[in-house]
Amino acid sequence: MARVAVIGSTGHIGSYLVPRLAMDGHEVVAVSRGNAEPYLAHRAWDSVQRVHLDRDALEKDGDFGKAIAELKPDVVIDNICFTLDSARQLAEALMGRVQHFLHIGTIWTHGRSEVVPTPEDVTKRPFGEYGVQKAAIEAYLLDLGRREQFPVTILHPGHIVGRGWAPLNPAGHFDTSVFTTLARGERLTLPNFGMETVHHIHADDIAAMLIDAMRNWSSAVGESFHVVSPAAVTLRGYAEAMSRWFGKEPDIAFMPWEEWKHTQSERNANATWEHITRSPNCSIEKGRRLIGYAPRYTSLQAVEEAVRWLIENKRLDI
Known part of the structure; x- marks a missing residue:
């Protein structure tokens, strides 16, 4: 040792x-x-x-x-x-x-x-x-x-992602109100067509x-x-999956970036821009092959655990 x-x-x-x-x-x-x-x-x-x-x-x-x-x-x-x-x-x-x-x-x-x-x-x-x-x-x-x-x-x-802090959300920033919107079954508007990716x-x-x-x-x-997890998720797929996790049918709308950013705080818009301009989607094949990397969590499973912690600790208003 x-x-x-x-x-x-x-x-x-x-x-x-x-x-x-x-x-x-x-x-x-x-x-x-x-x-x-x-x-x-x-x-x-x-x-x-x-x-x-x-x-x-x-x-x-x-x-x-x-x-x-x-x-x-x-x-x-x-x-x-x-x-x-x-x-x-x-x-x-x-x-x-x-x-x-x-x-x-x-x-x-x-x-x-x-x-x-x-x-x-x-x-x-x-x-x-x-x-x-x-x-x-x-x-x-x-x-x-x-x-x-x-x-x-x-x-x-x-x-x-983990227990103790807010995860990157389906809008590409860290404001937990996005999860509140989904939990209540309310409409969430995403930039562009929601096809940019994030990789938790x-x-x-x-x-x-x-x-x-x-x-x-x-x-x-x-x-x-x-x-990274075995697969990246699109903003749209992420939002729809979390809606169903909360027991709601997805109500997702879309708006061109130049319009959408003006519906957000400057901080949230900047964070989303940093993420969607990169749209990461990374391979883990090298880690699997050389050192046996085998992640236990998918992106969504990791987020679900983090959101559950937010709810349990009254950090999320649903």
Whole structure:
């Protein structure tokens, strides 16, 4: 068993990953800022070493990578790296000191979908600060692996779903009123013809794939993998499925984008634009073939669990 440092241990992925690692017998060092508790309570947290580090503050002084290295981990899992400078500082500090480094990327490194399902190894044309930075991180880490034998594996999640937060909804943003509309059987208007796609992933499936990568080290090192559900969903199909899940017949209307965006808040319209201009639809064949990736949740099953949590915790007005 390994000593595993998890950076971002109490967030979306870490809340599911840390208990899985501990239950597998690993010695887990849970690194976070200490500002939040995990989304899910689990007895496995009792056996976990918790370390509070302010990444932003330490990186300004060039000390974050050193702080992680001083924990003497065999494996480092970085859930919350968003810039090339941040990735470089950590990787340089860990060079020659870890057996495995796992980085969480994003399917937004692809930019707009060109071939679907999109494989990992197509030419990438990202846009927007987030996608561009994540693509630069991926290129840097994989190059470091090839040139310096840095033992890196990169996982690219889709839209992360789980108990404890609102999922990306059928309108392509995060306003829970969309689910309220569907639950009440009221009309939901979608942009265009609702044929753009979104691709969810349950946070626990990401946690499971990280462990699959650790177990299949020789096949995982030097590779990047999509970690998404078995199939993307169209906005229209997503809305209709959720209507029926609430026991209602779908009442879905459509409106051209230029008109639709003016019916939304600026924040919601911007979020929808970011998602539908990409319309991700990613392949998981490489992960299945090389490390046995087998997600438990479809996109809809993941969303249903998250929405059920919202209802149970009175976060959704239906």
